[in-house]
Amino acid sequence: MALRTIREYGDDVLARPCKEIKEVTPRIRELVDDMLETMYDANGVGLAAPQVGILKRLVVIDVSPEGDQPLIMINPVILETDGEQTGYEGCLSLPGKSGIVTRPNYVKAKAYDLDMNEYIVEGEELLARAICHELDHLDGHMYVEKVEGELVNNEDLTAPDDDEE
Numbered sequence: 001m002a003l004r005t006i007r008e009y010g011d012d013v014l015a016r017p018c019k020e021i022k023e024v025t026p027r028i029r030e031l032v033d034d035m036l037e038t039m040y041d042a043n044g045v046g047l048a049a050p051q052v053g054i055l056k057r058l059v060v061i062d063v064s065p066e067g068d069q070p071l072i073m074i075n076p077v078i079l080e081t082d083g084e085q086t087g088y089e090g091c092l093s094l095p096g097k098s099g100i101v102t103r104p105n106y107v108k109a110k111a112y113d114l115d116m117n118e119y120i121v122e123g124e125e126l127l128a129r130a131i132c133h134e135l136d137h138l139d140g141h142m143y144v145e146k147v148e149g150e151l152v153n154n155e156d157l158t159a160p161d162d163d164e165e
């Protein structure tokens with residue numbers, strides 16, 4: 001495993017659509033391992049492949065308090081959403097910044113695991129937000145396009161939230 005360089009906002013790779021993964025090759029497995037290591041190292045709760053410069057439809061997410069429940073989503077698609085949540089959101093590709101974004105409070109998505117078996121995941125609150133945020137990356141979108149008001153510096157937040165996606 002190895003840490004990968006996280007691409008930052010303004011890098012063209014973050015504005016491009018990603019391609020579906022047809023087969024889980026050893027290189028894809030290595031990419032997943034590296035993305036998890038990179039995400040945990042950066043204290044993030046999610047990371048999408050384009051954030052490490054790879055234009056493939058792959059995201060990793062872990063919103064568990066201990067950081068021991070990785071969710072690996074290959075070719076993910078949102079099936080249903082419900083409700084609404086409004087709160088601060090950050091991104092590892094825009095370090096030190098946050099902004100207020102409204103997202104669904106519930107998301108149901110399908111994806112493939114490393115054995116290319118399809119599975120369903122349902123999430124509320126932070127998990128729902130993380131799924132929406134990461135899947136946006138796969139279509140070349142970043143949360144800054146949805147921010148209500150100004151981006152703020154994390155140190156200016158009254159209730160600091162270290163989670164970045």
Ligand code: ZN
Nearest residue numbers: 091092093165
């Ligand atoms: Zn992000």
